[in-house]
Amino acid sequence: MNSPEQDEQLPVQVRRALAAETEAPSNQTDQNILRFAAARAAGPHTPARKTWMPAAAACCLVGVLTFSLLPEQLAESEKSMDVDIQPAKSSKSEHEVITQNEHKHADTLRAETEAVSTAPKAYYSAGAAPAAPATINHLQLTPKFFERLTALNEQENSANGISAGIAQAKPDSLTAQTSRKRVQAGTESDLSSLLRPKENQNDDHMLVYEALRNECDCGLPDSLQQALHMLAKQQIQSDNSEPPSRDYPQ
Amino acid sequence: MTNYLHRLRADESLMMAYQRGDASAFEVLYSRHRLPVFAFLRRSGAAADNVEPLFQEAWMAIIRNKDSYQPSASFKTYLYQVAHRKLIDYWRKHRERDELAEDTADTSPDQDNGLSRPEADLLNAQVMRFIQQLPDEQRCAIVLRQQGFSQHEIADITNVGAETVKSRLRYATKSLRNALAGAHHE
Numbered sequence: 001m002n003s004p005e006q007d008e009q010l011p012v013q014v015r016r017a018l019a020a021e022t023e024a025p026s027n028q029t030d031q032n033i034l035r036f037a038a039a040r041a042a043g044p045h046t047p048a049r050k051t052w053m054p055a056a057a058a059c060c061l062v063g064v065l066t067f068s069l070l071p072e073q074l075a076e077s078e079k080s081m082d083v084d085i086q087p088a089k090s091s092k093s094e095h096e097v098i099t100q101n102e103h104k105h106a107d108t109l110r111a112e113t114e115a116v117s118t119a120p121k122a123y124y125s126a127g128a129a130p131a132a133p134a135t136i137n138h139l140q141l142t143p144k145f146f147e148r149l150t151a152l153n154e155q156e157n158s159a160n161g162i163s164a165g166i167a168q169a170k171p172d173s174l175t176a177q178t179s180r181k182r183v184q185a186g187t188e189s190d191l192s193s194l195l196r197p198k199e200n201q202n203d204d205h206m207l208v209y210e211a212l213r214n215e216c217d218c219g220l221p222d223s224l225q226q227a228l229h230m231l232a233k234q235q236i237q238s239d240n241s242e243p244p245s246r247d248y249p250q
Numbered sequence: 251m252t253n254y255l256h257r258l259r260a261d262e263s264l265m266m267a268y269q270r271g272d273a274s275a276f277e278v279l280y281s282r283h284r285l286p287v288f289a290f291l292r293r294s295g296a297a298a299d300n301v302e303p304l305f306q307e308a309w310m311a312i313i314r315n316k317d318s319y320q321p322s323a324s325f326k327t328y329l330y331q332v333a334h335r336k337l338i339d340y341w342r343k344h345r346e347r348d349e350l351a352e353d354t355a356d357t358s359p360d361q362d363n364g365l366s367r368p369e370a371d372l373l374n375a376q377v378m379r380f381i382q383q384l385p386d387e388q389r390c391a392i393v394l395r396q397q398g399f400s401q402h403e404i405a406d407i408t409n410v411g412a413e414t415v416k417s418r419l420r421y422a423t424k425s426l427r428n429a430l431a432g433a434h435h436e
Contacts, residue, residue: 010396014426017377018293018396025288029302033309034277040313041273 261325308333380429388422
């Protein structure tokens with residue numbers, strides 16, 4: 001039996017047979033291979049590949065970075081757009097707030113005006129006081145004035161029946177022309193003398209005088225001016241005849 | 251002059267020179283290995299008409315992939331690795347070993363139209379027919395071993411372990427001995 005080394009050794013016949021093979025490639029094959037090798041050695045393929053491969057890798061990297069960062073940038077831009085849009089909304093709401101404030105202010109003014117306008121009606125509706133015209137609102141007469149004016153009228157004209165005349169007198173019943181003539185009938189000196197407060201007059205009279213002095217030139221209706229004028233005249237006359245009763249607290 | 255100097259250089263140095271664009275270095279390499287590689291392909295079972303295409307494809311692959319060659323590896327081993335891969339592809343595609351065996355049988359002295367041949371040629375032809383009847387990998391190992399490659403080099407070329415190569419060689423040799431003994435007895 002042969003050893004392993006002997007088994008691995010090829011028989012002489014085999015080695016001779018293999019060595020006897022003398023076939024060679026054709027000249028055409030040799031030329032094809034050598035021509036191809038020369039073209040590859042000096043050809044542009046290898047150096048070109050070396051040069052464009054880094055550029056291609058860089059382009060791929062830029063593309064990857066671009067496509068990976070683009071959605072984030074778009075999201076950021078959308079956020080920034082939202083932020084930019086937000087002030088417009090706030091300005092609009094501010095405008096609305098301003099408008100609401102204006103409406104509120106107007107409502108407040110209207111309410112205050114109505115409150116002032118209804119105040120004299122309430123006072124006058126209690127009794128003998130005439131219905132105050134709408135133009136009296138801007139005089140800003142205090143309720144205390146009207147109370148005391150009404151009490152004074154009742155007190156002063158209870159005997160003469162003037163208060164009833166005043167209460168029944170309406171601004172519409174007297175034309176503007178008539179009231180204007182009556183005002184013109186008296187000179188300013190007479191009016192000032194009539195409205196001049198005296199030393200022995202009480203606080204009610206002083207209130208009336210001060211109100212007339214301050215407000216008669218500010219659009220006080222003619223009827224009221226006439227009534228006040230007559231009231232003051234009668235008060236002066238009564239003061240000259242007898243001292244007024246001290247019913248009011250000092 | 252250049253080719254003369256190239257002939258003094260090793261295969262690896264010539265291949266590095268060709269990587270740098272020196273075509274004459276490749277000419278020297280090709281002149282050194284063209285016949286052994288062609289014989290390897292021819293003896294490993296490829297039909298005569300298919301040997302040259304396989305040979306050309308193997309060298310074309312060496313040229314195209316010259317930049318991937320590393321000088322740490324033997325160029326000869328590298329060259330036969332490429333040729334062996336081409337041969338494996340050929341085996342898988344064609345399986346022309348049987349046809350080649352028939353062609354070899356056709357050229358037997360008995361069917362040679364009465365032309366007398368020397369006894370050596372008759373014996374070589376008979377041995378070659380036995381070789382062609384071996385399994386592909388055993389035949390490849392026998393051919394490579396005949397061309398001077400060690401078992402480790404054959405293992406590197408065929409991409410198998412050294413023990414596998416050893417086993418293939420043992421089985422191939424035993425088969426050839428048995429075939430030659432039987433033919434001698436006949």
